[in-house]
Amino acid sequence: MGKRISLKDIAEKVGVSTALVSxxxxxxxxxxxxxxxxxxxxxxxAAELNYRPNQIARSLRQGWTKTIGLIVADIANPFFxxxxxxxxxxxxxxxxxxxxxxxxxxSEKLGAxxxxxxxxxxxxxxxVPPEGSDAAIKRLSERxxxxxxxxxxxxxxxxxxxxxxxxxxxxxxxNYLLDKGYKxxxxxxxxSSLNPMSERIGGYCEAMKxxxxxxxxxxxxxxxxxxxxxxxxxxxxLLLKExxxxxxxxxxxxxxxxGLYYFRNSELKVPEDVAFIGFDGxxxxxxxxxxxTYIVQPVEEMGKESVRLLIDQLNGSRKTxxxxxxxxxxxxxxx
Amino acid sequence: MGKRISLKDIAEKVGVSTALVSxxxxxxxxxxxxxxxxxxxxxxxAAELNYRPNQIARSLRQGWTKTIGLIVADIANPFFxxxxxxxxxxxxxxxxxxxxxxxxxxSEKLGAxxxxxxxxxxxxxxxVPPEGSDAAIKRLSERxxxxxxxxxxxxxxxxxxxxxxxxxxxxxxxNYLLDKGYKxxxxxxxxSSLNPMSERIGGYCEAMKxxxxxxxxxxxxxxxxxxxxxxxxxxxxLLLKExxxxxxxxxxxxxxxxGLYYFRNSELKVPEDVAFIGFDGxxxxxxxxxxxTYIVQPVEEMGKESVRLLIDQLNGSRKTxxxxxxxxxxxxxxx
DNA sequence: ATTGTTTGTTTAATCGATTAAGCATATATT
DNA sequence: AATATATGCTTAATCGATTAAACAAACAAT
Numbered sequence: 001m002g003k004r005i006s007l008k009d010i011a012e013k014v015g016v017s018t019a020l021v022s023x024x025x026x027x028x029x030x031x032x033x034x035x036x037x038x039x040x041x042x043x044x045x046a047a048e049l050n051y052r053p054n055q056i057a058r059s060l061r062q063g064w065t066k067t068i069g070l071i072v073a074d075i076a077n078p079f080f081x082x083x084x085x086x087x088x089x090x091x092x093x094x095x096x097x098x099x100x101x102x103x104x105x106x107s108e109k110l111g112a113x114x115x116x117x118x119x120x121x122x123x124x125x126x127x128v129p130p131e132g133s134d135a136a137i138k139r140l141s142e143r144x145x146x147x148x149x150x151x152x153x154x155x156x157x158x159x160x161x162x163x164x165x166x167x168x169x170x171x172x173x174x175n176y177l178l179d180k181g182y183k184x185x186x187x188x189x190x191x192s193s194l195n196p197m198s199e200r201i202g203g204y205c206e207a208m209k210x211x212x213x214x215x216x217x218x219x220x221x222x223x224x225x226x227x228x229x230x231x232x233x234x235x236x237x238l239l240l241k242e243x244x245x246x247x248x249x250x251x252x253x254x255x256x257x258x259g260l261y262y263f264r265n266s267e268l269k270v271p272e273d274v275a276f277i278g279f280d281g282x283x284x285x286x287x288x289x290x291x292x293t294y295i296v297q298p299v300e301e302m303g304k305e306s307v308r309l310l311i312d313q314l315n316g317s318r319k320t321x322x323x324x325x326x327x328x329x330x331x332x333x334x335x
Numbered sequence: 336m337g338k339r340i341s342l343k344d345i346a347e348k349v350g351v352s353t354a355l356v357s358x359x360x361x362x363x364x365x366x367x368x369x370x371x372x373x374x375x376x377x378x379x380x381a382a383e384l385n386y387r388p389n390q391i392a393r394s395l396r397q398g399w400t401k402t403i404g405l406i407v408a409d410i411a412n413p414f415f416x417x418x419x420x421x422x423x424x425x426x427x428x429x430x431x432x433x434x435x436x437x438x439x440x441x442s443e444k445l446g447a448x449x450x451x452x453x454x455x456x457x458x459x460x461x462x463v464p465p466e467g468s469d470a471a472i473k474r475l476s477e478r479x480x481x482x483x484x485x486x487x488x489x490x491x492x493x494x495x496x497x498x499x500x501x502x503x504x505x506x507x508x509x510n511y512l513l514d515k516g517y518k519x520x521x522x523x524x525x526x527s528s529l530n531p532m533s534e535r536i537g538g539y540c541e542a543m544k545x546x547x548x549x550x551x552x553x554x555x556x557x558x559x560x561x562x563x564x565x566x567x568x569x570x571x572x573l574l575l576k577e578x579x580x581x582x583x584x585x586x587x588x589x590x591x592x593x594g595l596y597y598f599r600n601s602e603l604k605v606p607e608d609v610a611f612i613g614f615d616g617x618x619x620x621x622x623x624x625x626x627x628t629y630i631v632q633p634v635e636e637m638g639k640e641s642v643r644l645l646i647d648q649l650n651g652s653r654k655t656x657x658x659x660x661x662x663x664x665x666x667x668x669x670x
Numbered sequence: 671a672t673t674g675t676t677t678g679t680t681t682a683a684t685c686g687a688t689t690a691a692g693c694a695t696a697t698a699t700t
Numbered sequence: 701a702a703t704a705t706a707t708g709c710t711t712a713a714t715c716g717a718t719t720a721a722a723c724a725a726a727c728a729a730t
Contacts (some may be wrong), residue, residue: 076416097455102680120391352680369679370677
């Protein structure tokens, strides 16, 4: 690898100490009273040699890396892909780069990722916390490393977070179905103790109760890494065996997609036989034979806000901020 | 931020020099003949203080960062998202982390990204090169920084690359349509001088010529950042005004998706009125009213191979390797 | 007793940039 | 003329880990 140019090379060529070069290239020539001719000469030589500062050296000395550690569930998932993209762009604006990893919803993997990223001295973290990661997150926050949780949060921890108001999202979606006359409404959710999932379920239950339909509450729990067969089993139970559900609310994108695959091969038609509300927009929703009505989280806004919160912390803010954004409801033809 | 434990802290607590601590924690206690008791003590104290090496310091000293710079067009695009995911996992296996950026198909942005990543001393690059980035890539490769191009390559540059055999992909797809009796076949492509696009067009043309259909060759070029209106204009021209095209081959995923949106609102039906071959699998393809037949690139394999090639280079390999993988053809009901 | 070898440890340089502190000159002030 | 202040630059420590080289003590060989 062709040797990179260092401050020292410039200093030698100009015939001054590295201190002066550093001052000039960091725009401190006034403050540090560097002679005009020298300033000019240093600038020239730096340009001529195409000098690029070694950020590693700078980081070691300064104690920061201008790097954000970003951990999502799976970057191959378009929802998180978009989130990462927004965070990347926003972080760049503030001079930060992003080191990232996918947790696969596995708290052990999360722990390992946090370790590597810490060793690499990231300045702060933006994390989509998986189930059971409370301890890992707590440990991190006790080390006083800036963190922002996004998309989810754990109960009762005093950590910055950016979420939508999940309760209202499903509450409104349920009411939308109720208004349309559906009564036997089921919600399809993941097994999860994390805030968003319990809120999503909570919003649905509340809306059902308000209509006096507590007996019709059906909560179908499916594990995170489910197969299409798992989904088929659950939906068969809900739609055929059990109490002939008339409408389904899905609470994550991947559950929604699995649900669509089910109806693609089912006798039952959407919305004639069953109404369908999906979660988090997807092109597939648009191309389903009856385009799917869905709840979307404002990913762009969430990403931006999370960076903003993190930067605030990095700039010394000590107060905990929990941001709640509003979801959107895209009405198409599946209900 | 709670002060991190350094080698020095351990050294002081044990009462030895940092050299010994470093030897022991790097498993060189035999080679460097460190006393047994001392080894034990150092290990104990390191565990007790929960020591984590500062990778920044280590990198500065060693001259490597164990970091790969990864630049794709847009990480929010599921195709690249998956690619990034695979590369991330594969790199981790070899002890590398990934610093990434999205170029937005913009060669200037690519240049800026390369600069930042170089300043951060990444050990090597995996890049999806955008149009017009020849100079930037060349400059990088002249600095003898290991690079692997993925998904695309520029003509006549002696750089490692991982691509599918694009020529054969469209050649076979075209023959598939010809076998089914379609004659008026058009290809929808991006304006691009990059290898894959010209090969994709080339394979199509060759197959058409072999059937003596050179007069029926229709190449419709659409710019990378196109709107659905752009697509509609092009397809209207091909299907309504011009020579009543019977079949369409799309050459990228986003072109395919735009195409699907067109047919979603069109009088013309797939495949009765027009046959449709998409590019790079997508859930949307499965949910279109007549599930789309498509060409897929083996993203996982491509990602893995690219990491393998890069690691080889990082381990000192000097020979240029150009890998060509085979595409797959998923037959559904759109032709 | 002298020299050589092995064992176990420390010293100090190094990576590249930053920056407080110190040291000359030159100029201004009394 | 003596002192103060401003100007312009250098020295050297620092961040944390690695590692060649030097060193001391114990032991073995002659």
